[in-house]
Amino acid sequence: MHAAQRFALGLLAAAAVATASDVVQLKKDTFDEFVKSNDLVLAEFFAPWCGHCKALAPEYEEAATTLKEKNIKVVKVDCTEETDLCQAHGVEGYPTLKVFRGLDNVSPYKGARKAAAITSYMIKQSLPAVSDVTKDTLEEFQKADKVVLVAYIDASDKASSEAFAQVAEKLRDDYPFGLSTDVALAEAEGVKAPAVVLYKDFDEGKAVFTEKFETEAIQKFAKTAATPLIGEIGPETYSDYMSAGIPLAYIFAETPEERKEISEKLKPIAEAQRGVVNFGTIDAKAYGAHAGNLNLKADKFPAFAIQETTKNQKFPFDQEKEITLEAIKAFVDDFVAGKVEPSIKSEPIPEKNDGPVAVVVAKNYNDIVLDDTKDVLIEFYAPWCGHCKALAPKYEELGALYAKSEFKDKVVIAKVDATANDVPDEIQGFPTIKLYPAGGKAEPVTYSGSRTIDDLIKFIAENGKYKASVSEEAEESSAAPAASESTAEPETKTEAAKEAEETHDEL
Incomplete structure (x- = not known):
């Protein structure tokens, strides 16, 4: 064999090793049979252009290799090629991960998107x-x-x-x-x-x-x-802390050494408040922007703050003061005793607020959203969110339809910049749309349908106290073509791809 041939075969062998995968890619004609023939399957429904899917890929591969030893199958489906299969399984975004125990027992994957977390979650599922x-x-x-x-x-x-x-x-x-x-x-x-x-x-x-x-x-x-005395707050642990049901104290510091030093200093406080307040360190270099969400300055560390997770209230410790055992103990004790007032971040109340969509800020939130005499549909948005920008003209048109209708004094269409205003609602992503029905403000209804004007009208009519339904016809006859609802899904793959590629160091 010539040297050139040996070299070529060597390259082919190396390529085969490089592309070897313990993740099984399935198609419509192989999916059902594979799932039925295996007791436990984790499936990822993805799109090649999706940024979050690309970030997940190496973690997913690593988890698949580990889980192979446990005889737990890990598969993936390309939804750009297998559209019907993905629609059949209710896939609305990418990546979507589901756990299959046969075709009739399917549940969403609820763990973090890291190899260790995926492995841990699936092993627990197998037991x-x-x-x-x-x-x-x-x-x-x-x-x-x-x-x-x-x-x-x-x-x-x-x-x-x-x-x-x-x-x-x-x-x-x-x-x-x-x-x-x-x-x-x-x-x-x-x-x-x-x-x-x-x-x-x-x-x-x-x-x-x-x-x-x-x-x-x-x-x-x-x-x-099961919660560490002073754990680490990051993408893998954040949701657990949020769902724990008790306040969370953040220790922001820029280096591992500083985080360890402050943790040791504050350990007696964490021990005394165990089960009352959770404590965690957070990497201020990687996630310093999150300090702004707690109404801290995002460029002055170390820093300390407490978040009342159930009410989304923020209690920042004065950043001009030194973080000492005595100072933090007094601050935490006062917080637990209800002696510390929450910090409220709010844009100014608009001087005029008579447009078709009411502008909500933290300072007028209760007056508008919790007005018990009205059905209030509110959009929680972020200025950088591409889907929010796409929704904006339709949402304005929706507001105009109700403003001109017989329900103008009974239905309010509102919006709030959730990045610039503290809101009591738990917001997982943007845009989030909720309806607060008149007479039942304690139980808002979250919207999960297509973001079309017609579907939003149906949502208000079905869930609001006044069953307020308006017609698009009059508005459409005079509206410019750009404002018409001609697509079943307002989020195109191009827009979704842009959104997925955006990076924010939110936790």
């Missing part, structure tokens, strides 16, 4: 809600994830077993749950049945629950004990 644990399997079960819970319960104690099983079903996406009825094993672990031991690979290593076996008490214990 039963509660696994049987023995003295021979305990050590291996403890290594199943960063946090695992094992209940030690007498075989005859059905009530405690049932309570634990209910918690396991509810939190199975978060932690692996195990059960042992071995009295000797419980004694070896230093507990007496009934008890729950939470094993973790951080902080003190384990925590023990010995209170009355009630589902709410066990669930609260799990959430509290």
Whole structure:
């Protein structure tokens, strides 16, 4: 064989290795059969132009390789080629990840988009809600994830077993749950049945629950004990902190050394407030812009702030003051006692607000949005959001239709720049549209349909107190062609691609 031939074959072999993948790409004619023939499948529905899909790709590949050893299949579907297949599975954005246990048992993937998180999530999905644990399997079960819970319960104690099983079903996406009825094993672990031991690979290593076996008490214990005393706030952990249901204290610092130093300094406060306030460090170089969301200056670090996550209220610590144990302790104690007023970021109230779309800012939010006599449709937008810009002319037209109708004093079409104003609502993305019906302001309804004028009108009519429906016909007859609704989906792939490629260091 000539040297040139050997070289060419070598290149081909290297290319084959480089392109080898443990992610199986499926098409319409192979998808159903593959899913039916495997007990557990994670599927990604993607588009090649999608920026978030490109960022996920190496993480997804790494997770697939790890999960291959567990016989958990990882697949992907190109929605630009398999349009019908993606529509059949309700794919509306990219990437969409779904967990399949056959074709009739499908659930959305709820974990972070990092290899370790994907692996952890899918391993938990592969386990039963509660696994049987023995003295021979305990050590291996403890290594199943960063946090695992094992209940030690007498075989005859059905009530405690049932309570634990209910918690396991509810939190199975978060932690692996195990059960042992071995009295000797419980004694070896230093507990007496009934008890729950939470094993973790951080902080003190384990925590023990010995209170009355009630589902709410066990669930609260799990959430509290599984949260690091002072963890790291980032893309992989942010949603967990937001869903914890208790306030979050941020420690902003620019270097790992400084974050460690401040954490050690504030550790006694975190210990005293465990289960009341969560504490976490955040990389100010990577995510310094998030300081602005907490009404801190985004260029002055280190910094400290508390967020009341359930009400989205912000409590920044004075950045002119030094972060000391005494100062932060006093600040946190006052916060817990309700003695600290929240900081409110707001644009000025508009001098005139008589346009077809009411302009909402933090200072007039309650007056407009929570006016209990009116159905209020409000759009939460960001100035940089491409989809918000595309929606703007249609939204103005929607406002004009109601302003000229018999419902002009009963229905308000409003918008708020959620990046410049503190709002109490939890906003996951832009634009977010919600309807606050008259007489029921505590329960807003989030809109999830196509962003067409006709669909928005139907949404208001179906969910508002006044069942207010208006007609587009009169407006369309005099409207310019550019304002007409001629497409079923207002978000084109080009626009979506632009949106996906935009980078923001929001958490």
